[in-house]
Amino acid sequence: MRLWHNKTVWEKLAREDPYWAVLTLPDTTGNRWEIEQFFATGRENVDTDLTYIAGQRPDLRREHALDFGCGVGRLSQALADHFAQVTGIDIAAPMIELAQKHNQHGERVRYVHNPASDLRCLPDASFDLVYSVITLQHIPTALIRGYLREFLRVCRPGGAIYFQLPAEAPVQPWRFSWYPPTLWMRFKRWFRKAAAIDPEMVMNALPKAEVIALLEKHGGTVIDTRPDHAAGDLESWSYLVTKK
Ligand SMILES: C[S@@+](CC[C@H](N)C(=O)[O-])C[C@H]1O[C@@H](n2cnc3c(N)ncnc32)[C@H](O)[C@@H]1O
Structure with missing residues (x-):
């Protein structure tokens, strides 16, 4: 049910306004992203992160990088400037279709649609870098834990995993407000979100101590963490992990 909801929400967002759903800047709603500018943000993000990782x-x-939650390929395309091969994987089929359309690197970049709660479509120890930003935060927490274990499985020994994840979830303001005023209206709103009729980009989080404990338990060594602003004002961290 959680996976169905996760997938349905992202497929709807991808059909309605894919570039905005990937990078939600205020004046880019309604398919107003300029494509060249959109992909330039990916190159900027990847250059910054890879400079840090190389440090x-x-x-x-x-040799091979995995971009988990690749969307339309904003970051996978940029990763191909640094890695011989890149695999982008995403739960939403329309995202993968657009990523394939925007691919500038031929067979060096491949995109995989993965509507699953694990990464069983990818072999063990096959990536030098597993990379995932502004993605895990939109996945239900029970699934995040599973994907983190999978990151460690698909990363080769001596490889690295770099991902961003908030440590703090937002408070839902409507829970404390009087609007909508009637129980029926509240139920209707809850139902429309639960049934993914109104797709909502939720923000999820895992406490930093829990993330580190999970990674260490499953064969990772957290070599550094740094705060980031990917989740607005919420406490959010990027983790750099080495696979033992
Ligand atoms: C905000 S977008 C970011 C895309 C990309 N990381 C970027 O920064 O350009 C989040 C992406 O995560 C994908 N996603 C959400 N849940 C997922 C899951 N369970 N497995 C894989 N991808 C998922 C969505 O379809 C969407 O493409």
């Missing part, structure tokens, strides 16, 4: 792990092999 911590100068020895990292650059």
Whole structure:
């Protein structure tokens, strides 16, 4: 049910306004992203993150990178400037279709549609870098834990995992407000969200201590964490992990 909801919401968002759903800047709603500018943000993000990762792990092999929650390929396309091969994976089929359409790197970048709560479509120990930003925060927490375990499985020994995840979820203001005023209207709103009739981009989080404990338990060594602003004012961290 959680996976169905996760997938249905993202497929709807991807059909309605895919570039805005990927990068929600205020004046970009209604399919107003300029495509070249949109992909330039990906190159900027990846360059910054890879400079940081190289500072911590100068020895990292650059054969194959995984972009988990690749969307329309904003980051996978940029990762292809640094890795021989890139695989982008996403739960939403319309995102994958657009990513394929925007692919500038031929067979060096492949996109995989994965409507599953694990990464069983990917072999063990196959990636030098597992990379995921502004994605885990939109996935139900029970599923996040599973994907983190899978990141460790698909990363090769000596490889690295870099991901961003908030440690604090937002308070839902409507829970404390008088609007909508009637129980029926409240139920209707809850139902429309639960049935993904009104797709909502939810923000989820896991406490930092829990994330670190999980990673260490499943064969990772957290070599650094740094605060980021990917989740607005919420406490959010980027984790850099080495697979033992
Ligand atoms: C905000 S977008 C970010 C896309 C990309 N990381 C970027 O920064 O350009 C979040 C992406 O995560 C994908 N996603 C959501 N739940 C997922 C899941 N369970 N597995 C894989 N991808 C998922 C969505 O379909 C969407 O493409």
